[in-house]
Amino acid sequence: MAVNGQEIIRLFETWSPKKLACMENDPIGLAIGTLNKPVSNVLVTLDVNDAVVNEAIDKGCELIIAHHPPIFRKLANIRTDNPAGALYEKLIKNDIAVYAAHTNLDVAAGGVNDLLADALQLQNCTILEQTYSEKLTKLVVFEQQDNAEALRIALMNAGAGTIGNYKGCSFTSYGEGRFQAEDGANPTKGQVGTLHVEQEARIEVVFPQSMKNRVLKAMLNAHSYEEPAYDVYTMDIDVNEMGLGRVGRLAQPMTLRQFAEHVKTQLDVPFVRIVGDGESIVSKVAVVGGDGNKYIYAAKRAGADVFVTGDMYFHTAQDAEAIGLNIVDPGHHVEKVMIPGVANKMRSLCDKLDVQFIESNVHTEPFTCV
Structure with missing residues (x-):
């Protein structure tokens, strides 16, 4: 069964996200068509020209992933009586979407x-x-000692606690936590209307800023308290330099x-x-x-x-x-090296999906040596 094109590109962007683009107004992303459709064959190409589109049609491709954007500058019109307009018309009539990864693919690790x-x-x-770089972020969260290890594991599984070549990094200290549940609360420990003292663990982990939502979601899901107490700090340390x-x-x-x-x-x-x-x-x-x-x-x-x-x-x-x-x-x-490179990377990322990545055989070099 063919997979939805949005899922293919979601996986692609875990490797080469748009945020890595380093050219102002770089026209990356979906250029033509829709990703919200079944896709069974994807053509990987450096350029999108008439011969490449014919290749995509012949090979039954519903999606093209290209390095060079097919629409590089804003269009004043789309006239089908000129080469560019005729190309876009052919893509749309054959329901072939085009997704471009330009400078973000230049920057990406393995790009x-x-x-x-x-x-x-x-x-x-x-x-x-x-x-490109990100700021390092620190989460400090307070948890009852009985659930501290489970919470640490959940944070690590969400990707927190990686420092250089070390994984599972965290710091824990212990002390007393005090709180009083009011009417309407459903406390894990203590009674409504009574000040409660609990032996708690203070857990500290770091992660890149881009992982903040994922880490916080994991923390909230794994925490035993109805209202967890936590702090988030942005640190003056750059990570993920690319x-x-x-x-x-x-x-x-x-x-x-x-x-x-x-x-x-x-x-x-x-x-x-x-x-x-x-x-x-x-x-x-x-x-x-x-x-x-x-x-x-x-x-x-x-x-x-x-x-x-x-x-x-x-x-x-x-x-x-x-x-x-x-x-x-x-x-x-020479950027044609991206054709087998991207195809192989996507085969790995989509190994559990029923989709084929086809390497374009069209030679798009416009120059000839004489």
């Missing part, structure tokens, strides 16, 4: 930039430029010319453009998928010997040369 770094066999990778680009090292240094050949082979492109001395030695590599012109200085600050990115402008190339940063430009289309 475009990680896939490129993996393809280039970079080691010990870090983020080139941070674009961003654009990756910086890593080659297993062995090589010349810029050798590295350029490595890029051609690993990213499956017919040619690259380089800036710099072909015999200079490179070891530390920065990479940004797509157009990374504005990150040349970030790459230099990161200590990269060479920066791999597409769409390098003439004057930006001159600036890179001036600051001593080698460039290898394999073009924008």
Whole structure:
């Protein structure tokens, strides 16, 4: 039985949520059609053009997940007598929805930039430029001692208490809690109208701010009291730091010319453009998928010997040369690594659902080397 498209995208966004998008007004999300329908086949593609839509029709796909949004700028009209309007008409007439994940997929762990770094066999990778983080949040909750362990377990199961590579972290102290139930209350301990003293546990856990609602819901469901006493603090500590680009090292240094050949082979492109001395030695590599012109200085600050990115402008190339940063430009289309990457990730996330993820075979690179 086909699954609802909303469930597929809900699972996708647990991996690549919209909040990671780092371009102003990035047109991500549902671009065309509806997700509220049965979906049995999903086509994963870099671009959405006429050939890709024909492929989706031929393969019985009800949904397309693309990296490049099919509607990038606001539309003044939709005319079906021009190529863009005809494309949207074909999608709508064939009831094919299009969902775009653009810069959020660039930033996501395991997304475009990680896939490129993996393809280039970079080691010990870090983020080139941070674009996202969350504040750490602390929950302090008071509970009768008899139920303290059950409450701690519920909080851990909700995802609280993870610090770095450690899970199940919490702190507990003990003391006396006092309260008096009034008319209409149904106290777990004590009597209505009488001040009650209870031996209680003070439990403290931390979690990223985005998990607040889930953690509080788990706490309220597991707490034994009718009216739990708790505090929530936002801490001045950043966690879940993520961003654009990756910086890593080659297993062995090589010349810029050798590295350029490595890029051609690993990213499956017919040619690259380089800036710099072909015999200079490179070891530390920065990479940004797509157009990374504005990150040349970030790459230099990161200590990269060479920066791999597409769409390098003439004057930006001159600036890179001036600051001593080698460039290898394999073009924008190397982001095609997201096709098998996203398809495999979604197969894992949807392993219990009756849905197939199909990798597009359409070659959408507009340039040919002559």
